[in-house]
Amino acid sequence: MVEALLYDRLPERAVRCNICQRRCEIPESKRGYCLTRLNRGGTLYTLIYGEVSTLMVSPIEKKPMFHFYPGSPWLSLGSLGCNFRCPGCQNWEIAHSRVGQEYPDAQIEAQDISTGRGTEYVSPEQMVGLAEDYKCRGISWTYNEPTLWFEYTLKGAKLARGKGLLTNYVTNGYITPEALDLIGPYLDSYRVDIKGFSRSAYRRIAHINGFEGILEVAKRAKQRWGMHLEIVTNIIPGYNDSKPQLKRIASWIKKELGEDVPWHVTRFVPHLKLSHLEPTPVTTLEGAREIGLEQGLRYVYLGNVPGHPGENTCCYQCKSLLIERSVFSIVENRLDNSRCPECGARIAGIFS
Numbered sequence: 001m002v003e004a005l006l007y008d009r010l011p012e013r014a015v016r017c018n019i020c021q022r023r024c025e026i027p028e029s030k031r032g033y034c035l036t037r038l039n040r041g042g043t044l045y046t047l048i049y050g051e052v053s054t055l056m057v058s059p060i061e062k063k064p065m066f067h068f069y070p071g072s073p074w075l076s077l078g079s080l081g082c083n084f085r086c087p088g089c090q091n092w093e094i095a096h097s098r099v100g101q102e103y104p105d106a107q108i109e110a111q112d113i114s115t116g117r118g119t120e121y122v123s124p125e126q127m128v129g130l131a132e133d134y135k136c137r138g139i140s141w142t143y144n145e146p147t148l149w150f151e152y153t154l155k156g157a158k159l160a161r162g163k164g165l166l167t168n169y170v171t172n173g174y175i176t177p178e179a180l181d182l183i184g185p186y187l188d189s190y191r192v193d194i195k196g197f198s199r200s201a202y203r204r205i206a207h208i209n210g211f212e213g214i215l216e217v218a219k220r221a222k223q224r225w226g227m228h229l230e231i232v233t234n235i236i237p238g239y240n241d242s243k244p245q246l247k248r249i250a251s252w253i254k255k256e257l258g259e260d261v262p263w264h265v266t267r268f269v270p271h272l273k274l275s276h277l278e279p280t281p282v283t284t285l286e287g288a289r290e291i292g293l294e295q296g297l298r299y300v301y302l303g304n305v306p307g308h309p310g311e312n313t314c315c316y317q318c319k320s321l322l323i324e325r326s327v328f329s330i331v332e333n334r335l336d337n338s339r340c341p342e343c344g345a346r347i348a349g350i351f352s
């Protein structure tokens with residue numbers, strides 16, 4: 001076990017974890033909400049350092065990120081556990097897994113699903129070596145919430161930087177500002193969910209009480225650390241598909257992050273406790289895209305609808321087709337040195 005970073009010691013050997021905004025107060029011999037952090041004798045340990053559940057090389061489009069080295073391969077890996085309990089989680093087999101059952105002194109309280117999904121240890125050095133061997137542009141921590149194995153991703157990000165590799169978090173954004181500030185110097189890109197724009201929506205979708213901190217940390221990632229940011233809203237019928245909700249998300253992105261930050265509105269595919277729902281109608285996604293464009297965003301994409309023209313990048317000025325995509329592949333990239341070849345408008349992002 002590796003000792004955790006960013007925790008406070010409290011009376012009676014309790015600790016407070018400051019990795020995510022839950023800020024769990026954890027009595028001795030107990031674990032935090034995510035089950036990945038154990039208080040043993042007043043010292044907090046991470047149980048998932050280097051414990052990899054999923055590892056593959058995949059294109060950056062799969063995150064999805066469309067304005068950051070399009071078409072480049074990334075070593076993508078995840079561990080187990082989550083600090084949210086989304087009833088329709090698409091990665092529930094790893095995110096809702098009961099982590100570290102070999103630690104019998106820790107009660108399992110927070111989770112109600114056991115998948116028995118295993119892990120394999122991959123050291124930070126091995127991770128970076130794999131990214132080099134497979135000629136990846138960078139390393140993406142994804143599949144489960146990357147904040148939970150913060151210590152491992154921090155070490156990996158530092159090593160990756162030293163080898164000229166880029167780094168990426170695919171995150172629900174519930175990391176604390178102080179954790180972000182520790183990894184900020186080594187993190188190049190931040191693909192963050194905005195799941196709704198009301199406390200009630202977040203309560204229903206993610207089982208958390210406040211979402212304002214997610215917005216503040218996203219701003220901090222962009223403004224203080226200069227990360228490349230892209231936002232995803234997975235639109236779930238009856239949960240976050242109302243026009244006022246979508247309008248508030250789009251208008252916040254425009255006002256606080258800027259018109260150049262891409263917004264991906266993606267189709268919900270039924271899973272887990274929301275298996276009874278229908279997939280999001282394409283017309284709802286098209287309506288969301290219209291809302292985003294009306295609010296002044298330049299790049300609003302449809303996701304999980306293969307072959308839809310909403311996957312493509314068009315010039316915000318003359319509307320010419322610039323990057324044609326099919327599922328996660330680039331069919332054609334017509335950008336000329338990050339500019340529209342027709343009207344010369346500069347397209348935000350890094351495309352070389």
Ligand code: SF4
Nearest residue numbers: 017020023024032034
């Ligand atoms: S990382 Fe886990 S233990 Fe730490 S505050 Fe978040 S849910 Fe609690």
